[in-house]
Amino acid sequence: MAIYDPKSLKAEEFINDEEIQATLQYADENKNNLALIDEIIEKAKLRKGISHREASVLLACEDEAKMQEIFALAEQIKKDFYGDRIVMFAPLYLSNYCVNGCVYCPYHAKNKHICRKKLTQEEVKAEVIALQDMGHKRLAIESGEDPVNNPIEYILECIDTIYSIKHKNGAIRRVNVNIAATTVENYKKLHDAGIGTYILFQETYHKKSYEELHPTGPKHNYAYHTEAMDRAMEGGIDDVGLGVLFGLELYRYELAGLLMHAEHLEAVHGVGPHTISVPRIQPADDIDPEDFDNGIDDDTFAKLIAIIRIAVPYTGMIISTRESAKVRERALRLGISQISGGSRTSVGGYVEEEKEEDNSAQFDVSDRRTLDEVVRWLMELGYIPSFCTACYREGRTGDRFMALCKSGQIQNCCHPNALMTLEEYLVDYASPETRAIGEKVIAEQLNNIPKEKVRAIAAKYIEEIKNDGKRDFRF
Ligand code: SF4
Ligand code: SF4
Secondary structure (H helix, E strand, O other): OOOOOOOOOOOHHHHOOOOOHHHHHHHHHHOOOOHHHHHHHHHHHHHOOOHHHHHHHHOHHHHHHHHHHHHHHHHHHHHHOOOOOEEEEEEEEOOOOOOOOOOOOOOOOOOOOOOEOOOHHHHHHHHHHHHHHHHEEEEEEEEEEOOOOOOOHHHHOOOOHHHHOOOOOOOOOEEEEEEEOOOHHHHHHHHHHHOEEEEEOOOOOOOHHHHOOOOHHHHHOOHHHHHHHHHHHHHHOOOOOEEEOOOOHHHHHHHHHHHHHHHHHHHHOOOOEEEOOOOOOOEOOOEOOOOOOOOOHHHHHHHHHHHHHHHHHEEEEEEOOOHHHHHHHHHHHHHHOOOOOOOOOOOOOOOOOOOHHHHHOOOOOOOOOOHHHHHHHHHOOEEEEEOOOOHHHOOHHHHHHHHHHHHHHHHHHHHHHHHHHOOOHHHHOOOHHHHHHHHHHHHHHHHHOOOOOHHHHHHHHHHHHHHHHHOOOOO
16 A cells, blocks of 8 residues: 655655545544634744645635635735736647547547647747737647647647747747646756746546546556656756646545645655646536536635635646636635636637637637736736746746745745736737726836835836837846
């Protein structure tokens, strides 16, 4: 039997079923233990995180007053670490050819009626121009797993193409990559291609369910998939993004697994996950969320987000357009720091609107607003939409990024960078209405830069963006 060991490189030892079962039992036994819950909340207030066991107790807690305390703390931690900034990104689907059999995804190999597409380099270029014209600077590329149609060389070629396109004032400054688990050698190649974060969703940490949900294809191998982040880090990728697909398994199991994975990365590599995504199962071509028994309602979803926020305060949290504007609004308050906007989840969807009979989308988008509408909405809610990609480009990745984060110094970069990149967006892409709101936000928020010197430089750069056509300043 596998023994729990966060430092082990074996999946079944660092994501250990026995430990998760014991954690859930401990959480159940203590869900009304208010003294312990208070102790955990006090620990969380130190803003250094809490363990998977402690987080599981909070998740099991049903005491309304304590829950409100947890929500308030999550909001406060969110504010302390991320201010009012929300980082913007968009997904770019390269290919939906896939050899895997994931039962929750319409790209599964047996789906014979979905339209299969793979972008040519010309098409990648056209998609990227469309994304740049919306104002995006940060992409997450997505592709199915298919060694013949989408080999690593194809992905690398696409990354090269994406970075090379300079259309008007546009540029994609950070390409995050969400592709199947692969070898150390391939991760090295991705690293050398200058990717930002490597993102791979675990889908579920429950091994037996995992194997049932992935009946065929290379993804069936639980250990290979679960150990992918270790290989990515061995290949030199500093920033990795975790996530589970909520709805596949019991959410309490998933939270414990997710946090154990984060603890494992910290124990072995000295740096936890750069981001955590929180997708929930959504309808798609031949996928009906009703077929899955473990769906979570909006309140449970909010609770999960709040608890992840206080468990790993330094980790960015991502929510996609799978969720409605209403759900996203609540999630933003409780901990989400990055959102997508104006997304298309089909291959080639930015150039050509998806036709019903031509469906190639991975999931249905709930939030169908344009990027301009999302940016305006964020500002109306009091947020600063940020198109910043500075850290990665200044070499602040992995432990260097985390060290800066933990010292609190990141605040002196993020805030001015958010304002400068927002100004670029307003000048180059925003509608007049959005621009008017944005200019007001920037003028007000400039006063909130603590260091006088930084404030003066940021104000000068913003004027230069506005009046002299200059771009790409960063701290
Ligand atoms: S989830 Fe990924 S690996 Fe699975 S079928 Fe969909 S695209 Fe393929
Ligand atoms: S300065 Fe770094 S941490 Fe802050 S928003 Fe920009 S890229 Fe993110």
